[in-house]
Every structure is written in structure tokens, then in C-alpha cells.
Amino acid sequence: MAKTSLVLYKILVYYLSFVALTYSAPETALITQIPGFSGTFPSKHYSGYVTIDENHGRNLFYYFVESEGNPSKDPVVLWLNGGPGCSSFDGFIYEHGPFNFEAPKTQESLPILHLNPYSWSKVSSIIYLDSPAGVGFSYSKNQTDYITGDLKTATDTHVFLLKWFQLYPEFLSNPFFIAGESYAGVYVPTLASEVVKGIDAGTKPIVNFKGYLVGNGVTDEVFDGNALVPFAHGMGLISDELFEEVQNECRGNFYNPLSDACDGKLSEVDKNIAGLNIYDILEPCYHGTEMWDNAAVKIRLPSSFRQLGETDRPLPVRKRMFGRAWPFRAPVRDGIVPTWPQLLNSVSVPCTDDEVAYSWLNDAAVRKAIHAAEESIVGSWELCTDKIAFDHDAGSMIKYHKNLTARGYRALIFSGDHDMCVPFTGSEAWTRSVGYKIVDKWRPWTSNGQVAGYTQGYENNLTFLTIKGAGHTVPEYKPREAFDFYSRFLAGKPI
Ligand SMILES: *[C@@H]1O[C@H](CO)[C@@H](O)[C@H](O)[C@H]1NC(C)=O
Ligand SMILES: *[C@@H]1O[C@H](CO)[C@@H](O)[C@H](O)[C@H]1NC(C)=O
Numbered sequence: 001m002a003k004t005s006l007v008l009y010k011i012l013v014y015y016l017s018f019v020a021l022t023y024s025a026p027e028t029a030l031i032t033q034i035p036g037f038s039g040t041f042p043s044k045h046y047s048g049y050v051t052i053d054e055n056h057g058r059n060l061f062y063y064f065v066e067s068e069g070n071p072s073k074d075p076v077v078l079w080l081n082g083g084p085g086c087s088s089f090d091g092f093i094y095e096h097g098p099f100n101f102e103a104p105k106t107q108e109s110l111p112i113l114h115l116n117p118y119s120w121s122k123v124s125s126i127i128y129l130d131s132p133a134g135v136g137f138s139y140s141k142n143q144t145d146y147i148t149g150d151l152k153t154a155t156d157t158h159v160f161l162l163k164w165f166q167l168y169p170e171f172l173s174n175p176f177f178i179a180g181e182s183y184a185g186v187y188v189p190t191l192a193s194e195v196v197k198g199i200d201a202g203t204k205p206i207v208n209f210k211g212y213l214v215g216n217g218v219t220d221e222v223f224d225g226n227a228l229v230p231f232a233h234g235m236g237l238i239s240d241e242l243f244e245e246v247q248n249e250c251r252g253n254f255y256n257p258l259s260d261a262c263d264g265k266l267s268e269v270d271k272n273i274a275g276l277n278i279y280d281i282l283e284p285c286y287h288g289t290e291m292w293d294n295a296a297v298k299i300r301l302p303s304s305f306r307q308l309g310e311t312d313r314p315l316p317v318r319k320r321m322f323g324r325a326w327p328f329r330a331p332v333r334d335g336i337v338p339t340w341p342q343l344l345n346s347v348s349v350p351c352t353d354d355e356v357a358y359s360w361l362n363d364a365a366v367r368k369a370i371h372a373a374e375e376s377i378v379g380s381w382e383l384c385t386d387k388i389a390f391d392h393d394a395g396s397m398i399k400y401h402k403n404l405t406a407r408g409y410r411a412l413i414f415s416g417d418h419d420m421c422v423p424f425t426g427s428e429a430w431t432r433s434v435g436y437k438i439v440d441k442w443r444p445w446t447s448n449g450q451v452a453g454y455t456q457g458y459e460n461n462l463t464f465l466t467i468k469g470a471g472h473t474v475p476e477y478k479p480r481e482a483f484d485f486y487s488r489f490l491a492g493k494p495i
């Protein structure tokens with residue numbers, strides 16, 4: 001008997017070592033320490049490159065945070081920031097990553113990292129991906145790769161994902177979700193569609209795809225373009241008279257004015273709202289001419305501004321007025337989407353305080369610790385790049401959402417309700433337009449015993465949700481509320 005158990009034990013040890021050798025995450029990607037953080041990592045962190053095209057030398061950079069809960073069971077989520085051209089370190093540093101970054105006391109020192117109590121890694125493992133090549137730390141040795149668009153980005157990201165799961169096969173059976181915001185309103189459904197096509201075709205490895213989340217996401221030229229006027233009226237930014245006039249002249253078509261009279265009324269709307277911060281109408285905007293004069297240098301905000309925009313976070317983060325998308329009243333249309341730096345002919349995103357991210361991610365020791373390529377190869381890290389030329393070639397996202405939800409994939413379409421860049425009015429209207437039956441009628445949802453926003457649930461697990469008082473990047477403004485709806489959605493519970 002004892003002999004048998006010994007044999008069994010030996011077999012088990014042999015088997016386990018085999019499993020460990022074949023199925024463990026790549027040790028070279030493990031992050032063992034990180035400048036600015038002196039505590040213990042609450043879970044394992046990995047980062048590095050996945051080569052998605054050997055011939056071109058096209059390499060996508062990821063930072064992977066294992067769940068601090070139960071990594072073997074918790075969902076794996078791929079996170080994408082938008083732009084196009086913006087790095088997903090935006091989400092990592094400013095929104096829902098494992099650390100809160102305290103700005104350095106002096107110019108020379110590095111930010112200090114504290115644990116983020118509302119990190120999404122408490123309930124899920126997250127892959128922060130810089131995509132497409134040319135963004136953040138991702139790069140290609142062949143510059144032609146920087147001319148890209150929706151469809152190429154989606155197929156590239158799909159290649160990344162399959163290769164990533166080959167490196168981390170122990171996560172293959174976990175529920176998998178795709179999430180992102182802003183222009184990722186295009187990245188998320190187009191990638192989800194590639195993933196589903198791969199599953200249908202039996203392309204290995206088979207991902208356990210369950211659903212997706214889109215925050216203040218670009219979706220459809222008409223719905224997004226028509227969203228601003230009703231938003232401005234509902235928020236008390238334009239008068240009843242102007243609202244009636246613009247409606248009469250434009251007849252509900254605000255996205256593509258067909259008459260001079262309509263155009264004229266829209267200009268009056270613009271005049272009323274031009275002084276606001278379009279990413280959160282409650283936040284101040286830095287409209288000094290210095291902003292434009294200094295566009296070629298990193299923008300440093302006045303100290304008075306640093307006291308504004310407090311959130312639940314234990315530490316102040318940036319008081320964002322940034323842009324990560326496109327200018328005011330210019331819905332994304334088919335064709336080339338200019339990046340902010342391209343619009344401004346500079347490297348900075350207007351009104352953005354990206355100092356903390358910039359100083360941290362361009363520090364040689366940090367880059368070494370997180371396995372990012374050296375500056376001589378990939379250049380300096382930028383929040384949003386103008387390296388890429390990006391074509392919006394996938395059209396409206398509504399057809400993607402219809403297909404995906406009809407196939408049983410769960411979708412959460414959430415909106416910070418004070419964002420004027422991709423206003424909730426557009427997302428509310430397009431989700432309704434899909435024509436699904438309402439199964440959870442418009443109602444408040446709560447966080448910490450308070451109304452945190454409103455939600456309407458449709459059949460096929462399509463849910464629309466607002467976050468009261470949040471701007472364009474919801475988890476940055478409302479970290480606790482964002483953590484709550486995120487955890488509930490992933491767990492398949494009502495929000
Ligand atoms: C870059 O890629 C293009 C398109 O595949 C190819 O024609 C060109 O030869 C490549 N350039 C280099 C330097 O490899
Ligand atoms: C949606 O599904 C239909 C039918 O399966 C397919 O023909 C179409 O290409 C799909 N569209 C998208 C955008 O995925």
C-alpha cells in the first residue's frame with residue numbers, strides 16, 4: 001500500500017513538474033519589482049511583447065495583471081484604450097489599474113505607487129494591450145504597418161490574443177471578456193467579431209469568450225453625431241428657444257447639416273458650449289491661449305487646477321481635461337480619423353496632464369522592469385501618438401453588436417453621463433434602436449447605498465448603463481462605482 005502511494009506520489013510529482021514546465025506563464029515576462037513601489041505585489045504581474053508578424057517584426061506590448069482574487073477561476077479581460085493612437089497604460093495608470101500613482105514631489109523624482117483599492121484586478125485578470133503597432137510601447141520594424149485601420153487592427157489583435165493564450169494556456173478556460181472605451185467602441189466589437197469567427201472556424205486555441213464592455217464608445221456616425229444637441233439641451237447648456245429652432249431647421253439631422261439655416265443654428269449651439277470641457281462638462285477647462293502656444297511642449301497645468309476634480313481615490317490623480325479622441329462636434333466618420341497630435345501638429349494631447357504617466361514610463365529603470373523596448377527601438381512613450389495613420393473602415397458598429405448579442409455574448413454599454421465627447425444620449429438611442437425587448441425597465445442602480453446612475457436591460461443580455469456625474473473615462477472619475485458595476489457584470493449579476 002505504502003509502495004503504491006509512493007509510486008503514485010512520484011507520478012504526481014513528475015506530472016506536476018511537467019505541468020509546471022509546459023503550462024506556466026513565461027518566467028521571463030514576470031515582473032519582480034517596479035520602481036516607485038516598495039510594497040508586495042498583491043498578485044503576479046507579467047509584461048512583454050508578442051510578435052504578431054515575424055516578417056515585418058510587428059510586436060504588440062502587453063502588461064498582464066493576474067487577478068488578486070482567484071486567478072484560476074476569475075475572468076480574463078482584455079483592456080483597450082482608444083484614440084486611435086492612445087496607449088492602454090492610460091487605463092492602467094489613471095483608471096482601474098492595480099496602482100494609484102502619486103505625483104512626484106520634485107521634477108527629478110519618480111511617481112510613488114500605492115495600491116488601488118478599486119483596481120479591477122481584484123475580481124479579474126487584465127491584459128492591458130498597446131494596440132495597434134505604433135501605439136505606446138508597441139512597434140513594428142516595418143513602417144508601412146503604421147498605416148492601419150479598424151479591420152487590420154482587429155485581425156492583428158486577434159492574432160495577438162491567440163498567441164498570448166499560447167503563452168498563458170492556464171487561462172484559456174477562464175471566462176474571457178473584451179473591454180475598452182472611447183474609440184475602443186470600434187476596437188471592442190470588431191475584435192469580438194474576429195474572436196467569434198475564430199471560434200466558429202475551430203481556430204486553436206479556443207477562447208472561452210463570454211462578452212464585452214464598452215464605455216462612452218464611438219459606435220455609429222448618425223447616432224453619435226445626433227447625440228450632442230439633445231445632450232446640450234437636457235443638461236441646460238442651451239435654451240429651450242435654441243433647441244426648438246435647431247430642431248426645426250435640422251429636423252433631427254444634426255450630424256450632417258443639409259441647409260445653411262441648420263448649420264447656422266448648430267453654430268449657435270457650438271458658441272454656447274465652446275467653453276466647456278467636452279470630456280466632463282462639470283470639470284474646468286484650460287482654455288488659455290498658452291495651451292495652443294505651448295502645444296509643442298508637455299502641458300503643465302496651473303497649480304489651482306490640481307485641486308479640482310476630486311474622486312473617491314485616496315490620492316489625487318490627474319485633473320483631466322484631455323482629449324483622447326477627436327475635436328469638438330466632429331463625429332467619427334468613415335475614412336481617416338485624425339489623432340489629436342496630428343490635429344495639433346504636436347506631440348501633446350490638449351489639456352491633458354499626462355506628466356505622471358510620461359515621467360514613469362520614460363524612465364529607463366521602469367522600462368527595464370516592465371520589459372519595454374529601449375527608446376532607441378520604440379521611441380519615447382506617449383499617451384497618444386501621431387505615428388499611425390488610421391482609417392475608420394469598419395463603418396457602424398451596430399451590426400456587430402446585433403450579431404454578437406444575438407449569438408448570446410453579453411454586452412454592457414456604459415456611459416459617464418457628463419461626457420460631451422461621446423454623449424450618453426447617442427449610446428442610449430442606438431442601444432434602443434437595436435429593437436430588442438426591454439427586460440429590465442429603466443431604473444436607478446446603486447453603489448455604496450447611493451444612486452450611481454441608471455440602467456435599462458434588453459433581451460439577449462444587452463445592457464445600457466449610465467454613471468451619474470462621470471465623464472469620458474468613467475473609472476477615473478468614479479472608481480468605486482465603476483468597480484461595482486464591473487464586478488457585478490462579470491459575475492453575471494444584475495447591476
Ligand atoms: C515593409 O512591408 C511592405 C509591405 O508588406 C513591403 O513591401 C516592404 O518590402 C517591407 N519593407 C521592408 C524594409 O521590409
Ligand atoms: C453578421 O452576421 C451575418 C449572418 O451570420 C453575416 O453575414 C454578417 O457578415 C455579420 N456581420 C458582421 C458585421 O459581423
Ligand SMILES: *[C@@H]1O[C@H](CO)[C@@H](O)[C@H](O)[C@H]1NC(C)=O
Nearest residue numbers: 407408409410459460461492
Ligand atoms: C444572459 O447571460 C446569462 C448569464 O451569463 C446567461 O445565463 C443567459 O443564458 C444569457 N441569456 C441570453 C439570452 O443569452
